[in-house]
Amino acid sequence: MTAALVLEGVSAGYGAVRVLHGIDLSVAEGSITTVVGANGAGKTTLLRTITGQLRPSAGSIRIKDGKDLTRVPVEDMVRHGVALVPEGRGVITELTVDENLRLGGLWRKDRKAADEVLTGMYELFEPLARRRKAAGHQLSGGERQMLALGRALMAAPSLLLLDEPSLGLAPKVTAQILGMLRRLRDDTGLTVLLIEQNVRSALAVADHGVVLNLGRIVASRPAAELAEDTDLRHTYLGF
Amino acid sequence: MSVTKRYGFAGAAMVLLIGLTFVIPSFSSYQLATACAYLCGIAGLTLLTGAGGQLSLGQAALMAAGAYSYALTANTMADAGTEGPLLLLVPLAAAVIGAAVLGLVIGLAAGRLHGPYLAGFTMALVVALPAVTSTFSSVLGGDQGLWITVEKRPASLRGIVSNEAWQAWLAVVCSVLVLTLLANLLHGRFGRHLRAVRDNPVAAALAGINPARTKVTAFVISSAAAGMGGGLLAYTTQSAGPGAYSLVFSLFLLMAAVVGGIGSLTGAVWGAVLLVALPHLISTATSRLELSTDLAQRLDGNLAVAIFGLVLVLVVLLAPQGIQGLLVRAGRRLGQARSVSVPPQSAKSAPSPASSTPTRLSARHEPEQLPATPKGQ
Amino acid sequence: SPDEGGEAAAEDVPGITDTTVTVGTHQPLTGPAAAGYSTISPATKAYFDYVNDNGGVNGRTIEYIVKDDGYNPANTQTAVREMVLQDEVFALVGGLGTPPHSAVLDFVNDNEVPDLFVASGSPTWNQPEDYPYTYGFMVDYPTESRILATYAQEEFPDKTYCFFGQDDDFGEEFQAGLEAVLGEDGLADTQVYSTANTDVAAQISAMKEAGCEVNFLATINGFSAQAVGTAAKLGYFPQWMASSAGGDFNTLSGYLGENTNKLLQGFVSANYLPGYSDTEDEWTAKFSEINEEYNAGAPFDGNTIFGMSIGYLFVEALKEAGENPTRESLLEALESGNVTGNGHAPLGFGEDSHQGYTGAMLTRVDNGVQSYFGTPFVVTGDEVEEYTEERPAMPADGLPE
């Protein structure tokens, strides 16, 4: 199996503060990999580094075709098939639901396909269909999270990065979303890098699990194995 | 700074500046007096805009309210035959009260506005000032404004200090007083409430702070400070007229506050100094240039304005935290250099990025939209 | 005699050394008002340079400090204090504008600095009791308007008179002069404008509807042009009678463009200084020459004449003040009545008057040429009389004896 994303010795931080220390990570194509870890472990920082919002101080980040992501500007990420659902419901509150969604597919040349996907999104996220014309700021927390996810999917990414998608979502919706991620993986070969606080569900849905602690990877194993390892869970995940 | 220290510092500053008037030429004393008057207005903006997040372009109108209150009170008292210290103190008090009352009226309306809407409203206010003075020209003296009968320096001082030095004394005492009171407010309960309302009005309300009242109060306080500034200007220049409190002047006050560093009252001091010294320095320097007649005519005045504009742009680009921010950073670097052997701060305290002043006036980046802000809604 | 003042050692007099006399002025070199007035002080400076090149005044060259105040009284206050306290000027010459100069009136008089030839038509400067150091220059607005009104009564009797003016002292004082002549209800309609709004269609259309036939203008040049231009657009062509502050043909044609000659045909305005288009005039010829040589050939217009005339008047006064002038001797020179200037009407300077030009002459535009006609008039009290005396002849080379 080829790797959709490979990090080698990636270090990054904010100013003088180093958050990530020599991360080595390989995400297999068409798999769901989850990164778990305590608050402040550096999970969000990891995603920010991959998407180019933060420049790594060392190491390389490559995608499937060997393309070095560290040289790709943020605005070209989607063109390389990388989409991010940022932490904290990155909804553009001044735009309507519809506009937010359309924005996600805007970079694509074929309008038709984008329109179809749009209809698909409304089917996927029913509550959004009811609020099509509502401005982003009117939405409830969970509605916003759905919108952010839908928008990222509009870009038809090959590598989807999710930062705590379950935050503030009803269990039913969380389950739906995770289920959907699996379906997308199976149907379209989508690769997912999932960051979750909700470790149990995350490990349940993922193929591979990575534990991040204080900016270092302390374990990287098949998800099922991780879920079984009580010692590790107690030490780093607290249950 | 503890309260005692603050009072000590204020006292020392007063003594020092008054002492200074004995060594500097009288024109410099006049400049000192104007700088102090400006300082009152700028410090008011620091509180309103810096800590309160309300962008006002109308500070000049409130200074004008102070100046006119001074003028009307002083002239009425003088006509009634009052003399002595009363003729100085009562009009000054009137200046503060007059501006505060106007500030209350405006604040009641402005308290509901935010960002550019408040800016637009306050700008319209300054622009309307000349119209107001000519509409009520029988009282306010129209375009030319009012002459003021002022109480000159006490007879006992006449031989010792120049009129300009005396004006500087008065301005120094009043502005240090204003600054101290503002510092008390900003470092106390009110400052906390003001910043809370600025940062998150809903959360502030839920914490028991009345956002509307806090905003209006900030407006009133800022206006009162401006009123003191206007009163001092009225005293030193013996006049109160609309031309002196134009939109341009209002914008200059704001520039001074920002360029000095809107995050702190010390920044306001730098701003006031700059506002007085910079144009002076630039025009002195440009007038030194030896130029051909033709060139001189093109550059006359324009060169000074161009340099001033350029300086503003450069300061914003190179020192966005203003002069005070620059000094603080330099100080910190110095401190760091000195204490290399001391281990970095305890691991517990999180890294603090260069402290910023979160004034959300132009809503350039709503924090919510920044992926860097975790989990906010 | 003024020479008595000469006994004081030159060093004791502020602004005077053995070789120099330093004077200052405040002018709007920048800001919105610069468009109308920023060319005046260069003209004055050109004249001073000319004098300096010709030996100066009693061996002293004139140093002329020009401070930009942007027409903002607050800046004027700083600028004038700097000149008086720091630069220690001998006198202020030609400070410009009513609001800016009003702001420093008390200060200069408290500091006993001669404050000469204020460039504004306000009667404020003529208060020798309260402001003994301040002298006017321009014919004041009420004087001008009396002359214009009197002429209108004679030339255009039984017409409907109206007034269009600036919403400040300029307009008010001008209007007062008109009403003194025409009577309380002599004006059928009065309209004002504010400099903040250049659209005057509302006012001009009102005057048209009121049937105004003779319109007096207390306007600065830009607004005279707006008034005339707007009226023409409305197909309205009344007789215009303008103040000297807003009747400069060259400037007006700059605003009005191509149609100037047609629009300004018959335009009457008051003036008292040599006309710049009057090439026959010896003063004009000389000033034009100086302008070429010392003012980099800047456009020669009413402002140039105005600036140079102020310069001339000051040099004349300085000469009169004696070998070693003092501030006192300078003022005595002015009070002596020997300083005459170059205007068509006499100066009012004397023991109990600091009034500048006491009268004016009228100009009319004919086929694109603005020229004087008739005799000058002077005003005493409410009386407008013809002034028959000759204008002072220009001394050799335009340098006061």
Add this chain to the structure above:
Amino acid sequence: MQEQHTDRSEPPRLRLDGITVRFGGLTALDSVSLDIPAGRIVGVMGPNGAGKTTLFNVICGVFPPTEGSLELDGQGFTPRPHNLTRSGVARTLQGLGLFPGLTALQNVTAGLAAGSRGGLDLLALPGAVRREARLAERSMQALEALGIGGYAASLSDTLPYGIRKKVALARALVSEPRLLLLDEPAGGLSHDDIEELASIIRTVPGDGCSVVLVEHHVDLVMDVCDRIAVLDFGRLIAEGTPAEIGADPAVADAYLGVEVA
């Protein structure tokens, strides 16, 4: 569904009576009636957009209900946000709701604003300075009670997320409320932190304070709550003990869904 207004001798801490909220055409709350007994923890669950936050907003007076009324301790209650803490009600916001420009300690002290009525400490007289010191001390105790005293002097937006959540909680607790409204306090917290949060919430009713807890962490809600109400499309679809709710098929259908296999 069961009878909501069970007659008891003691009035409930909070009574919602037929609360309806409409935003234009959207009915966010549809005649919701609910009692919050004194000294109890009541959970409110429901799908996204069900109206949970809106319910809090009505209780806090952010906007008035379109219909219906409120009672606090048996008295009619027309809330206004800035008077809430004075009435003994405190609320945390979904998200954080901290003041980034203030330190952690100042953030908490701001929660005591209601106690320090009006006045401007213009002269910083000794009395005012002492009072400020007392407030700071109380706030410090609140921080320490949650074990985060060490962060008191840090600007709040430089703190780790978990700590910030606690600061927000401390700010609500410091005013010693009789009714505490928590909107998704566990959102974004890791497992450890949630356990800790649960134990903190459990201690609150010790002082007679009632808690209303809106949360999507079903485990947490089931664990700490005495009673649970479930909203769906603005309607109250179930109310009962955690066990009853857990067994309610309507709730499972509307909210819990099927666990991911």
Add this chain to the structure above:
Amino acid sequence: MDRFLFLTFDGLARGAVLAAFALSLVLIWRAARIVNFAQGAMAVAATYIAFTVTALTGSYWAGLAAALVAGFLIGALVERGVMRFVGNSSALNPVIAGLGLLMLIQAILGMVFGNSYRTMVTPFSSNPVEIFGITVFSSYDLFVFACIALLVGGLVLLFTKTPLGLRLRASAFAPDLARLLGVRTSRMLTLGWAMSSALGALAALLVIPTELGLNPHAADTVFVYAFTVAVIGGLDSPAGAVLGGLAVGVLLSWVSGYGGATLAPIAILLLLLAVLLVRPGGIFSMTKERTV
């Protein structure tokens, strides 16, 4: 009645230009969340270029094209050269940078072109036409109306119907997010500035012939009124700018005509107050923002 109609028409003509200028402010606000205080000076600079081109070629239309191009370039230059580097540590900084640019540009114009007024020609007669004895618009006014209608229509379409418009808005509201979605925000920002500046230049070019003439300060008052107009209309709303512009134009005309020119600024202040008290975000502000 005639007079009333005359004043109304005159006010509409003037208001149209205010609207155009206000629209340019709205555009920059939407693109960068900045109130650009240098807008007036930038527009005047472009107008000077138009003036020079017209003087050289003798064609008004060449001048008009030059104004648009120059405006576009000046806007891009200001954004690329200055505004882009203004940090966002305080939202006040762009305001101050704008003021600095304002002074700089005006001073440079003064140095290069001098302070005096220059007459600008108009392509059509500015003499109003009389219909049924009532003086209405001049052909120049109609030309102005046409230009502005065209622009407003174009802008509305651009922003609501085109992907470019969506990109522009997205990068204005949330640049960081927009970038992640593939929007080249930096280009959008420059484009926004350039378009706005071109529009400002056009507005200046249209208004200056009806005023005193071209001068470094020619747009000072226009800027002040246009800012007020934009605030009245709601800074985010092009339609608001147009409506606000016409309203303020007519109000100015009525007040000057019936009450006296002096009262005009007071009337505007009162209008602003009235509007903002009822709608603190301007007439066309979006639905009230949800804060909790």
